[in-house]
Amino acid sequence: MHYFVYKNDDLYCENVPIADIAEQIGTPFYLYSYATITRHFRVFGDAFNDLDHLTCFSVKSNSSLAILRIFALHGGGADVVSGGELFRALRAGIAPDKIVYSGVGKTLEEMKLALNSNILMFNVESDQELQLLNITAKDMGCKATIAIRINPEVEPKTHPYLATGHSENKFGIPLKDSLNTYESAKQLENIDVKGISCHIGSQLTDIDPFLEALRKLKDILKELTKMAFDIKFLNLGGGLGITYSNEKPPHPLEYAKALKEIIRKDNITLILEPGRVIIGNAGILVTRVLYTKSTKNKRFIIVDAGMNDLIRPTLYNSFHAIQPVKMTHSEMLVADLVGPVCETGDFFVKDKKMPPFKSGDLVAIMSAGAYSFSMASNYNSRPRPAEVMVKGKLFSLIRSRETYNDLIHGEVFPKFL
């Protein structure tokens, strides 16, 4: 459910015609609906209302400050995977005691920043990381609160690049070694073990892998209780999928209900790290057609956004629905929607029916709220696009379009040139 809808023949974001925004700020731009974001966040959180829980938005899915500020204002936490994301979460006003920090390669500097910021906990992903964290906390005269991230070795049934809970993935500590790691964590003076965590993948449309992972976490919890650990947090990560075309992911209510059946009686706080399910369908990419051209067996619509702005189609072969900003009632045509970047991988959709777009038309690339701007780059020296948020009748830039000067920020000519 989102707030990108046609009124008469014009595509609106909430109460603002998208064409008006394009007129004022130019194209391409990302556009987010405040009502959609808050609705998704509320529906997800409310599903767990009868359980102690903390919703930590996955910052890597969309790290724009204004978006993070919405979660801060609604009592949300953050799941970060780098010092930069931690910096953003804090800058946006997210309470440090609602921030969890995952990632297989945390550096010493990042650990110091997180310890100084008093975050809720680290999700530790290796024995060496555990040792360094202990030494770092000791040097700083504090204790690091941690969960061990376990790789529960389940098959998440998603795109291979989006699977993280297989024995072949780099994430977490193998299930069979996890109790040993807990045992060694117990010996470390500056480590305070408080949780168990996992994250098995992204864009999951089936509930079973989550349940399988949760059951495995619960088995570990039982063992740890026997071993006299005081575990307060169970972190199931993120991963709930969304509808890009005809996927039928479980509703958050259904997801929550199934999870609660497994952990209802445990005296524990559940941490969830949703990203895509909150923000994926709350944003779109708006672009304008530059040219059209036809070859012997192909028709190309060339737009002013490129793979540097939205890399998901070429990186994951992912599908994004294409909609006209001005509805036409003409017959649909099969075409490729492509960008200006000098790469064959620079496409949004291939061989799909779409309106007979012509030069100057505005195109909405749907479901572009998650892993979209946050993955944008400057490849081909293209300034990254603007980001805009709509709330009711209001809209505001939340990030200016980059300039050519932004492109060369930090570059210097060496003395010997």
Ligand SMILES: *Cc1c(COP(=O)(O)O)cnc(C)c1O
């Ligand atoms: C990416 C990630 C998430 C969010 O995944 P979604 O599929 O966007 O919900 C949560 N936790 C961790 C550790 C992640 O790496």
